[in-house]
Amino acid sequence: MTERSVGASRRHDSAEAHVAGRAVYIDDIAEPPGLLHLAFGLAADGHARLLGIDLDAVRAVPGVVGVYTAADIPGVNDVSPVKGDDRLFADGEILYPGQPLFVVAATSVEIARRAARKAVVDVEPLPALTTIAQAKAAGSVIEEAQRMARGDAAAALDAAPHRISGTLEMGGQEHFYLEGQVALAVPGEDGQVHVLSSTQHPSEIQHLIAKVLGCSHADVTVEVRRMGGAFGGKETQAAAFAVAAALVAAKTGRPAKIRADRDDDMAMTGKRHEFSAGYDVGFTPDGRIAGIRIELASRCGATWDLSSAINDRAMFHADNCYWLPAVEIVSHRLKTHTVSNTAFRGFGGPQGMLAIERVMDAIAVHLGLDPLSVRQVNLYAPGRDVTPYHMTVTDNVAPEIIAELAEQAEYARRQAAVAEFNARNTVLKKGLALTPVKFGISFTTTHLNQAGALVLVYADGSIQINHGGTEMGQGLMIKVAQVVADVFAVPVDRVRVTSTRTDKVPNTSATAASSGADLNGMAAFRAADTVRARLADFLGDRFGCQAGDVRFTADGVVAGDELVPFETVCRMAHLARVSLSSTGFYATPHIHYDRATHSGRPFLYFAYGAALSEVVIDTLTGEHRVLAVDILHDVGRSLNPAIDLGQIEGAFVQGMGWLTTEELVYDDRGRLLTHAPSTYKIPTAGDRPARMDIRLWAAGLNVEATIHRSKAVGEPPFMLAISVFSALTAAVAATAPGKGLPALDAPATPERILMAVGELRARG
Template identity: 45%
Template structure:
């Protein structure tokens, strides 16, 4: 019996079974909840669970394996670093015509999840933009570092940053506003992705884009920013908008399935089990809401049991933003089986056809009559009629197909869309900057739980901002006589690795959910929300690019092309400003 902080209990079970040489049915893995996951607990907990299992087997006593913070940061994998090399073609109007890009992922010392991470990166190089001719090449480099692993976005951010960086450069080369360049290149109509999947509902991206421009008063603020830059020689402001189009489903089709076990007791109380894991993202709350809605009972009637492999077998990782889709579909299926049985019992009691029975808020009614039953009364009646009050639910995502050998097919159920506008202010003296305001409109379909989704959007955006601006991993280069520590992480604690805090939050942070965005075929019309908001933070990086450019052109941005590293730390921004100012000074010194 293993209690493990894992996003993938079934795979933990498989690994321990393999290591101990015993069948899977002799291993039970439980994950009550995690204090955060973000992908790092999808693959890497399995080895530590196996170590504990070996210890318990050899000693006959309980064994605990727990890492210190420094050990954790030093030993475990990180988000894959990527090197990108590209050639792009575009028209004088800024329309993309062709792209040839090679992505090289730093896999670390072992393969881990590097192959699917790279595959998703390759599938997201286009982001929200139509590129008529495109070639994407991917490879994984084995390096003397930690074994890199899953992290929120799972390759999507590393792929999407390529096209966002390209469009930012094109805009500055042509002297056309970046948000106009981006808008011109959006998918439309019946266009397909480079891997031949139709882009459905691209109009939602247009709607979110227009909503941000309107509600954030973008045009008025751009005028104010121009005036500010013209009168503040040592500080520059900029506002940037970026979109997100993120595919939802596992690239490996077999993982797109979920299971659940729903038990209704004689007193009417309900216990649900499902294969998803809770890591603070609110999945358990959503599953209770799905059960309560489907059964037509108050939320207080439903309790959720810990995720265990002896209750729901062969589950997929809680990853790929698909936890609610897969497990919600399975919970709904199990509850519908129970409702179908109870409907027959209720129809007999109320004297109506089963199709006329309705369940709502713990009361069972029938169309065309004044009769009613309480949920508890109906369940008790069903028990004495020997009607089964439990069900095993299952869900599989339909319509998926993917040929990994040629990278073609429809690997995703749908795309999640979003748009963000970020305004920054940069100081030329030290490259420090302030995130002044953020406005987001995000498509979550018909939200299962709006408060949870708003929290995920806010948290994802801030985490993405940290990745792009603050979180700078540094490694020992090993260039020391007799040093055998090459590849060792040197930023292994909070004193050397900076993550976002309250001081990095914008004073104004506005988040809205896109209206009229029902997603057909998903549980109650909802859409995934875990990963897509992370990439809305590209707006911060692009705003920094525009602000840096403004230091070299009298505050307007002009045709200065900024080479901005990622992460764009204050130091990196400072040196980018210095390069821009030096280039502008050289240009001014050359006679026309």
């Protein structure tokens, strides 16, 4: 008897291939005959009127086959996800530095890149708005400010016994996927094109290629086997690369490939949104919030991209785990002459959550209370369970998780030890913080909550799955394979998940919003269950029993008195002309949302977790070290504990990077100055805390009927890293006790920590 597939810790389906270097990515595929290599010509300066481009010198380079601009597009010059405002090539106006102006097709990568630099671009520079403050002062927005409210915040603020206000700045973040943006397009018959793209959203790539080429969706097939990381950076940002490759393939009749080098990739693709947050909060002597007003503003960049939904989600998560009895949240979406920011793990949620956690720390410092006690007194509870967007929280387990983690990780003892350490040391100061996470699961754009799958059972008992989700290293494929293996009670190694292809499963949503396993797992389950029901009907007729009494077990299929090996059942069914393939479809139930009033139920459920982080800072240099991290996270009934634990650890470290080391620096024209690993610092193995205790919450169970009662795990753990930022804030506060909350912004680089220490000590 073999163990059940679902719930077992299975290694990633490509783990051995990853380690051995056998996993095939797009740039590993043998180059087809006649392949053309592409390179974009990029805008060097920034916002300007585009008067003309002289490409004669580009075309004259030996090995250049063609150069293509906006004038060469047969369809519509648009690669945007929503609003039709992202041009494949600039036309008439350059909106930001790094915007593509043209693409070169040549016989080698080196020739294409060298030739692209020889263009003579005639521009008339225009004023550039590059910061949140500049755009706000100029009234430059992508859409009007949005307001979410419940109760009378102004009256509650006026009546509160205590009232404070403050601000927080938080920087953006580069995705820094290991595999850069890449695409390979191969022309087919009758104007068709097959495109391999490193994208989270194959269907969107398909639709945009068709729009630019002026053909039907059916003429375009987009395929994704795997990505070497994405994190949201390949949800919309892959489009320009894939479309450019398809355009050249269509124009020349030859295969075309484009692979961005790291500098160009970083310069021309969007990041996590920079945010500023202001708060005005009234509260009682025990720290309980009575009323609050939060004002958010983000730098969206030059075009719409996904900024509207991202900023909406920042508003959705500005409550985190806390009941805000009277609340107003205002969000400003600012248009700047910089590359348009885009999806990134958490999709605005981290920025909203960081704001409310700063409020909790500010209240604790003002009242001289332990920050955890302030957090606990403000948690959602029965009768205090309606969000600012009027959704009732029915699955709240944050209090239990926090209490369990605090006991398990010895919060009280360690807090006392930190205080003792700080009393004895003048140069080094420690900080400790425990912060929770409540993250809504579902696309907040309701129609995206759907998925399809195709399950094929072969006559030898092997099984193939195709679904609309994409694999970017997160383990989606192995989880779906486990789900399908469980339906038939067969070993998971009998199941093969193939490349995601738009000609197998159409009109899919992006693999994003932490919903990959929820949506595609359920769609695959339904497809497999349909085939299983056909087999049960067939065996019931064959062996004279009820279909409902047929049991699929690890030892074989039990039908009446017969025990038949699964592969034998499949062969019998094939000979009896029983269909062994089926599609499956799933649409998330119960969700609805009215964006005009910012009210409804945008999420099917919430994922919860908590993290306790201990840090130490050097007050002479501003450097810090994360000493220890304890995490307790709710994944419901885990589909694969090993994969989920890996996701939690990776998300936490990536979140830690956003809040501590990853600093994006731009000049006054909007050019990215930190566009390489030499100047942009992601966490390394040496930055991982020496002790990380990560546990899945044993009591986890999704109250909603998700696939096997599991919960999403991609994004929620990212925000556990807010505990590091709160701990750093506490460490800085310890350098001058009694002088208030430090003015520490994110990322908390050594420079910022040092400045925060100096500012705090200088206060009267």
